[in-house]
Amino acid sequence: MLRIISVNKDNYKIHLKELLKQRVEENIADIDETVERVILDIRKYGDKALLDYTYTFDKVVLNKVKVEEKEIQEAWDAVSKEFKDIIDAAKNNIWSYHEKQFQNSWIDYNEDIILGQKVTPIESIGMYVPGGKAAYPSTVLMNAIPAKIAGVQRLVMVTPPGKDGKVNPYILSAAKAVGVDEIYKAGGAQSIAALAYGTETIVPVNKIVGPGNIYVARAKKKVYGVVDIDMIAGPSEICILADETANPAFAAADLLSQAEHDEMASSILLTLSDGFAEKVKAAVNQQMVSLDRAQIAEQAIRNNSAIFIVEDMATAIEMVNDIAPEHLEIMTDNPFEMLPKIKNAGAIFLGHFSPEPLGDYFAGPNHTLPTSGTAKFSSPLGVEDFIKKSSVIYYSKAALGKVKNQIESFALHEGLDAHANSIKVRFLP
Amino acid sequence: MLRIISVNKDNYKIHLKELLKQRVEENIADIDETVERVILDIRKYGDKALLDYTYTFDKVVLNKVKVEEKEIQEAWDAVSKEFKDIIDAAKNNIWSYHEKQFQNSWIDYNEDIILGQKVTPIESIGMYVPGGKAAYPSTVLMNAIPAKIAGVQRLVMVTPPGKDGKVNPYILSAAKAVGVDEIYKAGGAQSIAALAYGTETIVPVNKIVGPGNIYVARAKKKVYGVVDIDMIAGPSEICILADETANPAFAAADLLSQAEHDEMASSILLTLSDGFAEKVKAAVNQQMVSLDRAQIAEQAIRNNSAIFIVEDMATAIEMVNDIAPEHLEIMTDNPFEMLPKIKNAGAIFLGHFSPEPLGDYFAGPNHTLPTSGTAKFSSPLGVEDFIKKSSVIYYSKAALGKVKNQIESFALHEGLDAHANSIKVRFLP
Known part of the structure; x- marks a missing residue:
């Protein structure tokens, strides 16, 4: 089921393109039409439209959208101490990593010239947390913690209610643990x-973050443009670069951990060894059968995944940078020496004991990562997504006087005499 | 012509909303339709469509789009030494400011845990530089220099040709001065x-930056999403906060320097003093008549501009943060003491001798700034727009062993047993 494809530097692009073509969204005109209608209705009818659409799409009758303190407390009380302790440990690690991203004004x-850059938190953030089968408390931690470190004053969470009209208690507990300010169903x-639009x-x-479905x-x-957004998330991906020092069962388990996310997920292994490729394939088949979400994983493995046997390591690294995977695992003899060559990847997991789920929950770096090749130009979610900067400029009269002729001349070369006049007027006798 | 409106903390929002309503783009369905057709044609017909549209929209017949070295050299030779020296001085200031934005990997x-953040330049950048009346060599400097500092390998400039089929020589010279790699008409x-799409x-x-018209x-x-973009730029704006220590002629000149950009530009003065307001209004009328672009400035001043006489300074500062202006000038007795209170502004110009054109060309900070209130969530263009980050994660076997139970439990709480298995498989006997 898991394809094995041999490639070299001349033909890998064709094979990759064929495999990854599902990353290109094309037929979304119908979806866009629905989305536009929904947006117009919310702008026109407000809460009423919000409740109506919750009935239409989520099949739940609500009479208000706000989650009250009482419901949050009930969820908190219903959740085990063990889980709360794990949330706490994860929170500490995530906090400690993201704190290092904090940027000071300078x-x-x-x-007699003063120049600077003033850093300010974005005042209010909306955080989307999926519900239903993909209701992950880790999403709450990963989105809320960098916002808190940045100093966001108003952190708003929206999440679809379950069939019982309630929000998943793990999600509510995680929200309470990190101090989300408002929660809406x-x-x-x-x-x-x-x-x-409100x-x-x-x-x-001011800005909306968080993963969600295509809608x-x-x-x-x-x-x-009306607000800022973090990124447009696509299906989840893993790429593993492994040599013969790797354990095939580890590689197989990691490919499957990605594949269980959804049918569109993509799991790719790059290796130089035929024998290793065959062993991983066998281990995938063997491990898959006992998974709860075997059906989902099976489709992802069959349709969007492959093992590439690559001619040489240089080509394998070119392929990694071409794929620009959300998650990259390097399971080779000395993974650190690969780092300078890796240009495009959301998160890089090094060695045999740094599997991707370690990053999903616990290690500290963010699990909201650029998907579908967007690691070529995007970064993991971080504190910088929750701040903005202002330039600060002060010149004294003497300082401006020294450069006034140059600025006036530049302005006139651009045909803007009011710009030149703004300098000139300050030095009229 | 320039309105004077008295406001207090209870009614300023209504007046601001009325004044700034042109910042909200609504009737753009026709434009979007054209844009979609153009994009589809370029994807389908490539260069041929590019040349056809250049004829349709720019009324120029070209037989190729690439600007050859010879044309660049001719432009360079045609431009005065004086202008080249000014470009050089501006370049040095811009370089020196932006160098301070460089971020290191850490x-x-x-x-036995290693966590990090690897910084990599975005490999290729496309830079849009407007042509025609808004052909500004400063745009080239402001977009190219942070890209160069970031380490971008391939910097591509596109700019519409003039009626003679050539590119403005100042733009070509600026491109040569900063080392643009490819230029297309x-x-x-x-x-x-x-x-x-190519x-x-x-x-x-990988990413497109630079200002342009609505299309x-x-x-x-x-x-x-296919590529990253810097921001969606709207019309230019200035907001001046001035007390009676300010010179009305300076304020008027600065309001006009913004207004000459285009009819949609917005110039706003906030002051507590009736007398100062009247003096600025008179100075605007007096200065406007002699401007080359008086007609444009007149429309911007009449339709999108105002002087607000504000009840108290606290309300004036609230108004600044509500407007979130692209350019903010603070011409008060001690402008520095206002800085902590300013939350939303693209660039902040302090004092009586720091007019906005100083920032447009020369001081060093970027002139590509968030417009239309997007300073609430966006920053000036900077080196960070030309880099991206990857998380780096390494755990030893012992380190993973210490937290394996917690990660497995977290995964199972999220209903993802393949995630739990990826940890478990590493510790099988």
Whole structure:
């Protein structure tokens, strides 16, 4: 079921393109039409439309969207101490990693010139947390903690309710643990529209973060500009680069951990060894049968996954940079020496005991990572996504006087005499 | 012509909303339709469509889009030494400011755990430079220099040709001065599509930056996701906060320097003093008549500009943060003491001798700034726009062993047993 394909530097691009073609979204006109209608309705009818769409899409009748303190406390009480301790340990690791991303304002003095960069937190953030089968408390931690470190004042969570009209208690507990300020029961494009434009209940936010299905992704793209967004997330991916020092069972387990996410997930192994490839394939088949989500994993493995036997290591590294995988595992003899050559990857897991789930929950780096090749230009979610900067400029009269002729001349070369005049007027006799 | 409006903390929001309503783009369905057709044609017909659209929109017949070395050299030779020296001085200041934004990779060692963040330049960047009346060599400097500092390998410039089929020599000279790698004669949505998807001549890039008209802005939004973009730029804005220590002629000149950009530009003055407001209004009327672009400035001043007489300084500062202006000038007795209170602004100019044109060309900070209130969530263009990050994670067997139970339990709480298995398989007897 898991394809094995032999490639060299001349033909790998064709094979990769064929395998990864599902990463290119093309037929989304219908989805976009629905998303646009939903957004217009939320802007026009506010809370009423939000409740109506929750009934239409989530099959739940609600009479209000706000999650009250009482419901949060009930969830907290219902969750085991063991789970709360794990949340706490994960939170500490995530906090400690992200704290290192904090950026200070800076200022630079040069005679009578002062230049600087002022860092300010974004005031309000909306955080989308999926519900249903993909209801992950880790999503709450990974989105909320960098926002808190940045100093965001108002952190709003939206998440679709379950069939019983309630929010998953693990999600509510994680939200309580990290100090989310407001929680609303709303999902899909309607919740994104509510965050961007506001309703009677929900005050609009400045930026929306968090993963979601295709409707959420398209709605985020649609409202981008009115608010900022973190990224447009696609299906999850792993790429493993392994030599014969790797354990085939480890590689197989890691390919499957990605594949169980959804049918569109992609798991790719790059190796130089025929024998290793065959062993991993056998281990995947053997491990898959006992998984709870074997059906999902099986489809992802069959349709979007492959083992590539690559001619040489240089080509394998070229392939990694071409794939620009969300998760990259390097299971080779000395994985650190590969690091300088890796240009495009969301997160890089080094060695035989750094599997991808370690990063999903616990190690500290963010699990919201660029997918579908966007690691060529995007970064993991981090503190910098929750701040913005302002330039600061001060010149004294003497300092401006020294450069006034140059600025006036530049302005006139651009045909802007009012710009030149703004300098000139300051030195009129 | 320049309105004077008295406001207090209870009614300023209504007045601001009325004034700034042109910042909200609504009726763009026709433009989006054109942009989508152009993008599809470029993807289908490549260079041929690019040349056809250059004829349709720019009224120029070209037989190829690439600007050859010879044309660049001719432009360089045609430009005065004086202008080249100014470019050089501006370049030095811009380089020196942006160098301070450079971010290093970091790594953190903790017993047998290694965590880090690897910084890599984005490999290829497309830079849009407007042509025609808004052909500004400063745009080239402001976009190219942070890319160069980041370490971008391939910096591609597109710019629409003039009626003579040539590119403005100041733009070409600025491009030569900063080391742009490839230059193409193409503008509008067609050039954005070519950068995102490629043609026979133009290899696609990873990210597109630079300002442009509404077609360029909408095309950038459309291709966002396939490539990254810097921001969606709107009309230019200035907000001046001035007390009676300010010179009315300076304030008027600065309001006009913004207004001459285009009819949609917005110039706003906030002051507590009736008398100062009247003096600025009179100075605007007096200075406007002698400007080359008086007609444009007059429209911007009449339609999108105002002087607000504000009840107290606290309200004035609230208004600044609500406007989130692209450019903010603080011309008060002690402008530095205002800085902690300013949350939302692209660039902050302090004091009586730091007019906005100083930042446009010369001081060093970037002139590509968030417009239309997006300073609430966006930053000036900078080196960080040309890099991306990868998380780096290494755990030894012993380190993973210590936390394996917690990770497995977390995974099972999320219903993902293949994730748990990826840990478990590493510790099988």
